[in-house]
Amino acid sequence: MSTSLIVLGATGLVGRTMLRVLEERQVPVGDLRLLAGESAALRTIEFRGRAIPVRPVAAEAFAGADLALFACKNPVAQRWAPVARAAGVTVVDASSAFRYDDAVPLVVPEVNGLLLADHPPLVANPNCSTIAIAAVLAPLARAAGLERVVVSTYQSVSGAGREALEELERGIRGGLDGPPPARRDGGPPFAFNVIPHIDRFEANGYSREEMKVVWETRKILGLPTLAITATAVRVPVRVGHTAAINVILDRAMDPDEARALWAATPGITVVDDPESGRYPTTLAAAGRDDVLVGRARRDVSHPRGLECFVASDNLRKGAATNAVQIVEALLAVPGGLRRAGPPPAGAAAGSR
């Protein structure tokens, strides 16, 4: 089978990583169409040795395609997802535009990939930090039940996109021998700084990034009332998100049991021998497709508590790799890829 695949947002950090991951995983793509906004600087991108033109996104571009990977911002996804669906194209969207729509599955294939079995026409790819957190919590939830989860993230600047990454580089170079220069958008410098602000703030005092961890972990794990809280923090690293996770389970769990559960879970690699210098770090996770977990220990503050530390590449498993895995799973569904067709009139929000 050879699939006709669109990548919308092909010139961004996540879009380019999707192309690399599609190559590496040898996904059977026949016709590849690269789309971007009109401001895209690149005219062609190489894929499997061929220079593929990057075209401005337009309705005609979707005709006859099977699948579209969206690596664009929310407004772009909101505008073009209905167009794609009307053209019978299944959309895997890495933006947050549809993640909280009950009709749209939010998928980490190793956790809830079964949701792909009924050929949903639109699948949402979760938040970059949440994917690793949900992956690591899922086997604990299944084995012992979750009572409460407290997360603190350490997120790389690439999670904010290419311009932010350029700001980090500019700040690092300008801050080698003095204070880092002011950021062009007026925010606090990324370089040599720790900033508890990712995405905009909500009325409850949480940042939207923090609420994404809350909302999306609940949805992915199928635990809509899970007690979970998060603090989302930007740190001056380029690629790779890490998180400290404190979890209270419904029963006590020895760290050895947790490590065994994780080791038996696809997509997770246990890196946990601190005294030998083995634990997850940003640099250890960068460039990899798996989620690293370690520092597992019995919580000294609670008899049923467990602490751990996770790391993953936010552009790969946190975005591109997870989206490509969703594509792979859709392609593997018996009966092949359903042509979703336009949603029935009046059922736009519940057409699954």
Add this chain to the structure above:
Amino acid sequence: MSTSLIVLGATGLVGRTMLRVLEERQVPVGDLRLLAGESAALRTIEFRGRAIPVRPVAAEAFAGADLALFACKNPVAQRWAPVARAAGVTVVDASSAFRYDDAVPLVVPEVNGLLLADHPPLVANPNCSTIAIAAVLAPLARAAGLERVVVSTYQSVSGAGREALEELERGIRGGLDGPPPARRDGGPPFAFNVIPHIDRFEANGYSREEMKVVWETRKILGLPTLAITATAVRVPVRVGHTAAINVILDRAMDPDEARALWAATPGITVVDDPESGRYPTTLAAAGRDDVLVGRARRDVSHPRGLECFVASDNLRKGAATNAVQIVEALLAVPGGLRRAGPPPAGAAAGSR
């Protein structure tokens, strides 16, 4: 009154910061003696416009002094504290050598400065992260009681000393256009990395730095059984520690009440208007003597939970400033500074 003061470890990051803080706060120091190990590179350090010689530490150096600030490693503190005490010198020790000795007060002046009223001959200065955490928790504990605390730290490389800071600079410069170079001591690069490893690891899987937060917060707050846990993480910033604190109180507390409690506490500055870009960051705290707190919000995971984020300069309030404040408090004790004299025979551990 003009005091004879010793700084042991005067050439290190904390020792030099102590000298700057003593100048800034106009502490009435008459005779100042600077001591260091034999490897100290500097021969003189300027203090109030005079070049003071740095001498190798020796027993004779303590004779006739009133007070000694120790800014040295544990073995050095363990060796010279008894010598200082035998010479009648009151010691304020920034190492962790004596912090867990029941007879030695562990002091954050704004929290438990009353312990200085009985002229202890040896006072321990707490861990750099813990000072800010305890300062922010103290008014909450007094007003509402603490049920459980979960901390995640974001600690600067200066907390590991001058050589580590040089490693960060080397890693940043070597990593501008490629992967950062390996660290000379074999550890993971500080540059562009997040590392959940500070100090050595304990048998329970926690790092010693994490257990310092646990042990020292309990001791400073006078809550020996407080349920508290921590994850201590090194991030690639130069100066300034931050921490995400999740606390369950004995009763629900509105963030406005928490902010009012903090605003009424000396040494704490509330920086908390996230939508206007006001929240604690590393760079905002660096160079300041106060503890910044913000991001206060009701915990979405617990009805009595409160989240906040703190930042402080780990060389100043986290070390030098707090130690100098202890000196100031000792000097202010009615009756003047007690000459502690040698501890009575057989009562070495309980001579207070």
